[in-house]
Every structure is written in structure tokens, then in C-alpha cells.
Amino acid sequence: xxxxxxxxxxxxxxxxxxxxxxxxxxxxxxxxxxxxxxxxxxxxxxxxxxxxxxxxxxxxxxxxxxxxxxxxxxxxxxxxxxxxxxxxxxxxxxxxxxxxxxxxxxxxxxxxx
Amino acid sequence: xxxxxxxxxxxxxxxxxxxxxxxxxxxxxxxxxxxxxxxxxxxxxxxxxxxxxxxxxxxxxxxxxxxxxxxxxxxxxxxxxxxxxxxxxxxxxxxxxxxxxxxxxxxxxxx
Numbered sequence: 588x589x590x591x592x593x594x595x596x597x598x599x600x601x602x603x604x605x606x607x608x609x610x611x612x613x614x615x616x617x618x619x620x621x622x623x624x625x626x627x628x629x630x631x632x633x634x635x636x637x638x639x640x641x642x643x644x645x646x647x648x649x650x651x652x653x654x655x656x657x658x659x660x661x662x663x664x665x666x667x668x669x670x671x672x673x674x675x676x677x678x679x680x681x682x683x684x685x686x687x688x689x690x691x692x693x694x695x696x697x698x699x700x
Numbered sequence: 701x702x703x704x705x706x707x708x709x710x711x712x713x714x715x716x717x718x719x720x721x722x723x724x725x726x727x728x729x730x731x732x733x734x735x736x737x738x739x740x741x742x743x744x745x746x747x748x749x750x751x752x753x754x755x756x757x758x759x760x761x762x763x764x765x766x767x768x769x770x771x772x773x774x775x776x777x778x779x780x781x782x783x784x785x786x787x788x789x790x791x792x793x794x795x796x797x798x799x800x801x802x803x804x805x806x807x808x809x810x811x
Contacts, residue, residue: 632798676741686730688748
């Protein structure tokens with residue numbers, strides 16, 4: 588069964604540095620998402636992406652964040668000038684269309700020191 | 701936006717017992733999914749069930765959309781069933797597709 592793959596599985600970064608989290612969505616999916624889960628809390632939506640542009644973003648997704656689909660397979664989340672509170676698990680997901688099931692990757696655990 | 705409530709928040713079971721987890725929601729949905737988050741943090745997709753009933757082995761789920769709730773049944777529980785179970789959904793209006801997650805039910809199955 589096709590899977591969403593995320594790299595790295597764990598990223599440790601100094602506060603103030605930039606990080607790029609990478610995702611390879613399922614190949615025939617057209618909608619891509621990033622979610623975040625702070626330790627012990629629920630999963631929160633960050634941003635959705637379709638047709639090479641952001642279709643929706645949450646209040647969490649401020650100017651510190653950006654997403655990109657640099658080629659036909661990768662989908663990236665960039666966090667500039669990281670803060671301690673950015674420490675969380677970041678999940679990428681994809682779906683064929685809205686209303687269809689979203690398939691999640693295994694997540695990237697981001698630790699900001 | 702849509703409100704999602706899960707109950708109970710915590711559940712401790714003896715291996716072999718059955719359980720029912722509940723998810724209530726405040727509006728009509730066109731996507732409802734159940735996930736199991738294992739101790740390593742992975743979100744495992746259990747069911748896509750905006751309405752009706754589905755079964756997969758020892759797990760089954762039912763969504764009654766008109767009454768705005770969904771149930772996840774776990775039969776003959778095993779220690780590997782431990783973890784957090786989330787329901788997540790998307791309403792018809794407004795958002796372009798993002799899922800709203802509940803706070804989860806933390807299940808601990810004791811040997």
C-alpha cells in the first residue's frame with residue numbers, strides 16, 4: 588500500500604536556526620497538508636496545499652512558516668528562526684481530494700534547544 | 701468551526717476485554733476518520749467512516765451522522781492496542797479540507 592514518507596524522523600536544532608521538514612506524498616494525491624502535535628496535546632492543522640498554492644492556513648501558520656512543492660514529488664515545511672515552542676511532532680498528510688481520507692506520514696519529531 | 705468531543709479521556713482495560721470509544725461532533729461532516737497513535741507517535745489510520753458501519757478484524761466503527769456521533773469498538777483487546785485513539789473530521793462548510801481532531805482517548809491494556 589502506498590505511504591506518505593517523512594524525513595527526518597527526528598530533528599534537533601538550536602533555537603533561532605531554520606529547519607526544513609520533508610514529505611513525499613502518495614503519488615496520485617493532489618491535496619497536501621501539514622499538522623502539528625505538541626507533546627501530550629491533540630493534533631492541530633497548520634496548512635493545506637493544492638495546485639501549487641496554499642488553500643488554507645491556521646492561525647498557527649504565521650510568517651515564520653512556509654511550504655513549497657519544489658518538484659513533482661516532495662512537499663516541504665520550512666520554519667524560520669525556530670523558537671522553543673516550535674518543538675512538536677509534525678505530520679504530513681495527503682489525499683486524492685477534499686472529503687476523501689487523509690493519509691498521514693510517520694511524523695518528524697522536532698526538538699528545539 | 702466544528703467541535704469534537706471524545707470520551708472517555710482515559711481507559712484502562714484488562715487484556716481480552718471489550719471497549720467502546722465515543723466521538724461527538726457539533727455539525728454535519730463529510731470526512732470522519734479514526735486514528736490510533738502508537739507509543740512511537742505514529743498515527744495509524746483505522747477507519748474512514750463519515751457514515752455507516754465498518755469492520756476490520758477486532759475493530760469496528762459506526763457513525764450515525766444524523767445524531768452526530770461515531771463509535772469505535774475494540775473487541776478482545778491486546779496490549780498492542782494501547783495508545784491514544786483520535787477521531788478527526790471535516791465539516792461541509794468553510795474549511796478547504798483540514799481535519800479537526802478530538803483530544804483523544806488514552807487506552808492502556810494491561811496483561
